[in-house]
Amino acid sequence: MSDTILELSAAAAAAAIAAGDLDPAELFACYRERAAADPLNAFLWVAPPGPPAGLTEPTAGEAATPLAPVPLAVKDLFCTQGVPSQSASKILEGYRPPYSATVVARLGLPLLGKTNQDEFAMGSSNENSAFGPVANPWDRGRVPGGSSGGSAAAVAGGLAPWALGTDTGGSIRQPAAFCGIVGLKPTYGAVSRYGMIAFASSLDQAGPLTRDVTDAALLFSQMVGADPRDATCVAFPDRIGRPTATDLAGVRLGIPSDLLEAVDGLDPAVKANFDATVALAGSLGAEIVEVSLPHAEHALSAYYIIAPAEASANLARFDGVRYGLRLGGEQDLLSMYTRTRGEGFGPEVKRRIMLGTYALASGYYDAYYGTAQKVRTRISEDFTAAFGQVDLIVTPTAPTVAFGLGAVADPLAMYLNDFYTVPMSLAGIPAISIPSGLCDGLPVGFQLAGPAFSEARLLEAAHALEQAIGFDGAPARAGGTA
Amino acid sequence: MLSRHEVDHVAALARLALTDAEAERMAVELSSILEHIDRIRALDLDGVAPTAHVSDATAPLRPDVPVPSLPREALLAAAPEVADGGFGVPSPGASAQ
Missing domain, CATH: 3.90.1300.10 (Amidase signature (AS) domain)
Structure with missing residues (x-):
C-alpha cells in the first residue's frame, strides 16, 4: 500500500x-x-x-x-x-x-x-x-x-x-x-x-x-x-x-537569442534539448518569435552587487545578542561581534557580506550599487518591451x-x-x-x-x-x- | 586587485574576524568577482533612474489597531545571555570609541 x-x-x-x-x-x-x-x-x-x-x-x-x-x-x-x-x-x-x-x-x-x-x-x-x-x-x-x-x-x-x-x-x-x-x-x-x-x-x-x-x-x-x-x-x-x-x-513564445548566445558555458546537449522543446511548443500551436533582451547578459553582474549589498545589511542582525551562536562573550562587545560572525558564518556567506559591504562603502557606492540599480532598470525595460511582442x-x-x-x-x-x-x-x-x-x-x-x-x-x-x-x-x- | 589593507578595512566594517589565510583568499576571490562585475561600468547609463525595488506599490497603511506582541519569555528563550529581563551583552569596554 x-x-x-x-x-x-x-x-x-x-x-x-x-x-x-x-x-x-x-x-x-x-x-x-x-x-x-x-x-x-x-x-x-x-x-x-x-x-x-x-x-x-x-x-x-x-x-x-x-x-x-x-x-x-x-x-x-x-x-x-x-x-x-x-x-x-x-x-x-x-x-x-x-x-x-x-x-x-x-x-x-x-x-x-x-x-x-x-x-x-x-x-x-x-x-x-x-x-x-x-x-x-x-x-x-x-x-x-x-x-x-x-x-x-x-x-x-x-x-x-x-x-x-x-x-x-x-x-x-x-x-x-x-x-x-x-x-x-x-x-x-x-x-x-x-x-x-x-x-x-x-x-x-x-x-x-x-x-x-x-x-x-x-x-x-x-x-x-x-x-x-x-x-x-x-x-x-x-x-x-x-x-x-x-x-x-x-501563445507567442519569445526566444531571447542574444541572451542564449552570451554565455560561454551553455552545454551543447542542453541547447539541443532546449531547441527540441521549442520545436515541440511550435507543434502545439505556439508562435515562436525572436526577441531581444540586450541588457540581460549584464544581469549577473548587477545581481552580484545588489543581492550581496542587501545581504550585508540583512545579516547584520546575527551578532550573538538575540539568538544563535555567541563566541567571545568573555571579551568586549566588538570582539564578541567579530568572533561570533567570523566563526559562525561559512565561507560563501562571508564572501558575500564582504562583497556587499565593499559595494556599499563610501567611495564605491555610486560606482557599484548605483550602477547596478540602473542596470536593473534597463533589464526591466527590456522585459517590458519584449512582452509587447510576446x-x-x-x-x-x-x-x-x-x-x-x-x-x-x-x-x-x-x-x-x-x-x-x-x-x-x-x-x-x-x-x-x-x-x-x-x-x-x-x-x-x-x-x-x-x-x-x-x-x-x-x-x-x-x-x-x-x-x-x-x-x-x-x-x-x-x-x-x- | 584588492589590497590586503582594503580587505581588512571592509572586514572591520562588516564586523567579521577573518584569519590571515581567509583575508588573503578573500582578496583574490573578490578581485576576480569585481573584475567580472566591472563590465557594467562601461555601459551607457546616463539619465537612467535607479531601481531600488520592483514593487510600484506605495507604502500601504493598515488600521492602527493594537495587537499583543510575542511574550517576553518566548523572545528571550533563544538569547545567549539574559540580564534583568533583557538581552545581556558584554561590556563595550576597550572597543568603545
Missing part, C-alpha cells in the same frame, strides 16, 4: 483524502518513514513519529478552499514555531523561533520536515550548507542545485509529496531543473516574506517545488495573498485554478545539467549557474522551470517567464508543454543510480 501512496502526486493525494479514500495519518506516516531514512541529506529535521504537529487550521488567506492535509517539506529558512529554523547556518544552530512564517501558517499543512539548503540561501549547489551537502537522487555523486537543494532532492527522491523553497536569483528554478521537478518563482510581492530568514529583501520570493505543474498550481494558489506583516506583499489579482491546457494555440519568454533554466559534488570550486564559475534565472529575479517577474527531458541520464530544465502576476497563464502554458513532453520522474523516486 505504501508504494502506491508514494506514487500519488500531491494533488491526487489531496483529492483522495477529500474523497475519503486516503487516511491523512497513513499518508503522513508513509512519508515520515521515508524522510526519516533520508539517504540524500535532504532533511535537517524530520517530524517525530506520531500524529503530526502543525496540522492546524489554515489562517485565512484569499484562497476559498483549504488544502487537504498533504504533508509539506519546508526549506530550513522559513521560521516554524518551536521547530529548528537555522537557514543551514552554524550561527543559528538549534534556533527554534517563537512564531511561524506567514506562508507556513497560511498553508496549515502537516510539517513533514525542514530541508537542507545553501547557508542563508547563498549558493547554487547546496554545498554551502553548514550541515553537509545534499545528494541528487538521479546520481548521488552530483549536486541537487541550490539554494533550495534539499527541497528539490526530497521531492524528486520521493521523500516528500511537495516542498516550499525560496528563490532570490534562481534558487527554486535551478534545483528544480537539476532534480527533474517543477519549480515556480512567483512575481515579487505575490507571496508574503514574513518569517523567511532574509537574504536579499528586494528579490526573495517563496514558491513551490513539486512533481508536476498541477501540484505547483495547487500549492501556489494557497500561498498568495496580501499580508499586513509584509508591506511589499499585495492581493493576487487572479484565482489560480487547476491548469487544463493541452496546446499552446495563440506572451512568454523561454530559456534553458541552467546552462548545464547537475555537476559533480566538488566539481565547481571557483566562486565566479558557480555564479554563472544563475545566468538565465537572475534577469527575471531583478525584474520581479514570475518564471517556472519544468523538466524537458534527460541528457546522459540527468534532467534538463526549461524555463518559461511571463509579465508580473501572469502566473495563471504561465502555469497553463507549462501544463500544456508538460503533457506533451511526458517526462518520467519515477527513476529518481526509485533511488536513481547509487
